[in-house]
Amino acid sequence: MIHHTIKGTAAAPVQLPTIHIVGDIAKKAGSGLGPRTIEDYELLYFPDASRSIYRIGDQAYTLNEPSFVITRPGETHAYEYDTQQPARHLFIHFGLPGxxxxxxxxxxxxxxxxxxxxxxxxxxxxxxxxxLYIAYAHPDRLQERGSSMLLTLLTELNGQLYDNPQLAQIQRLPHQIVKALDYIDEHIxxxxxxxMLANRSGWSHExxxxxxxxxxxxTPRETIIQRRIERACQLLLYEEWSIKEVAYRVxxxxxxxxxxxxxxxxGITATAYRRKYNNPVYRNLVPVKETETMYPVNRILYNVWVK
Structure with missing residues (x-):
């Protein structure tokens, strides 16, 4: 069997995972699978929140939000699918040559x-x-195209867990908070x-x-102030307005x-901030909502590539 590789360290190239079998299936409500063990690795993705349960050893995980499940060779595990609705999941069995x-x-x-x-x-x-699409439409190219994408998928999932442990522990923002942040940005x-924000969310003030x-x-009040000041920082750099006009605009x-x-x-005055960070590249930019991306828009990221 030919193993594809990608450039790794100076010591040795990195061998790509070898995909064995893939699938996208929906199991009947109340059905299950296992207990069983497998000889390779398996990555599963449950796209829908449900009451399905994944058991491994003495641990039980309720899949009540979209989740990835990782099963390793020799691990005894079982699935108890939601009793009220079908349980759909995507899976990839793969080996690790290196x-x-x-x-x-x-x-x-x-x-x-x-x-x-x-x-x-x-x-x-x-x-x-x-x-899975590559496996269906181009099965002869699965190892060439699918394996490199699988490594990228695993690397990105791994990065979300370990590159920033603090972020990995933060749960996704409830839509009520996202709506409140959007409202603040749109009515700054x-x-x-x-x-009023609490009433719009449907939650009590507390x-x-x-x-x-x-x-x-x-707190919500601190968040409003923080969003106003962050918007002011943008306007100080994007516009030639006076400090008074910037204050009014936020x-x-x-x-x-x-x-x-x-x-x-x-930590510095608005005038000093403008003087310190003023750059012609910021002219003709406009503020955008902070909740649209996980990175700061209208920022140029210097030194992200080191030769």
């Missing part, structure tokens, strides 16, 4: 790695689906009452505030209050 090296690169696959990873991530889901010039503290680490009537608050949050 196992020692790949386990070094992907600690997620080690025996002490996680068995269930909650991840409602459309990029990862689409990569999984595309591997207007008075915004926390009680639950709304607790949720902001849980997911964002700050919802502050009192310029002096805005100036004091800006210095408290950013």
């Amino acid at each position: 196992e020692e090296q790949l386990l070094e690169l992907l600690p997620m696959l080690r025996l002490d790695g996680p068995s269930c990873i909650a991840a409602d991530d459309q990029l990862l889901a689409q990569m999984m689906k595309h591997i 010039e207007e008075p915004i009452a926390v009680e 639950h709304f505030t607790r949720s902001f503290m849980q997911f964002l680490g700050r 919802g502050f009537i009192d310029e002096n209050y805005f100036s004091r608050l800006f210095k408290t949050v950013k």
Whole structure:
């Protein structure tokens, strides 16, 4: 069998995973599978929240949100599918020709790695689906095209777990909070009452505030101020408005209050911020909603590639 490789360290190239079998199936409500053991690795993706249960050893994982499941060779495991609805899942069985090296690169696959990873991530889901599409439409190219994509999928999933452990522990924001953040961004010039945001979310004021503290680490009022100041930072660089006009554009009537608050949050005055970070490249840019991406828009990321 020919093993494809990609460039690795100076010591040796990295061998790609070898795909054995793939599938996308929906099991009848109340059915199950196992207990069983397998001789290779298996990556599964359950795209829908359900009451299905994955058991491995003495651990039981309820798949009540979109999740990836990792099963390793020799692990005894079983599935108990939702009794009320069919349980759809996508799966890929694969081997690791360069196992020692790949386990070094992907600690997620080690025996002490996680068995269930909650991840409602459309990029990862689409990569999984595309591997299955290649298997269906171009089976003779599966090892060439699908294996490299599988390694990328595993690398990205591994990165979400280990590259930033703090982020990996943060749950996806509830849609009520996302809606509140969108409203703040869209009405940044207007008075915004926390009680009104809570009412729009359908939550009580107390639950709304607790949720902001849980997911964002700050109260709704602190979040409003933070969003106003961040928008002001953009306007200071994108526009040639006076400090007073910038303050007004982000919802502050009192310029002096805005100036004091800006210095408290950013550590320097608004004038000093503009002078320090002013760059012609920022001209003609416009602010965008912070919730649209997981990275800061309108920022140029320097030194992301090192020769």
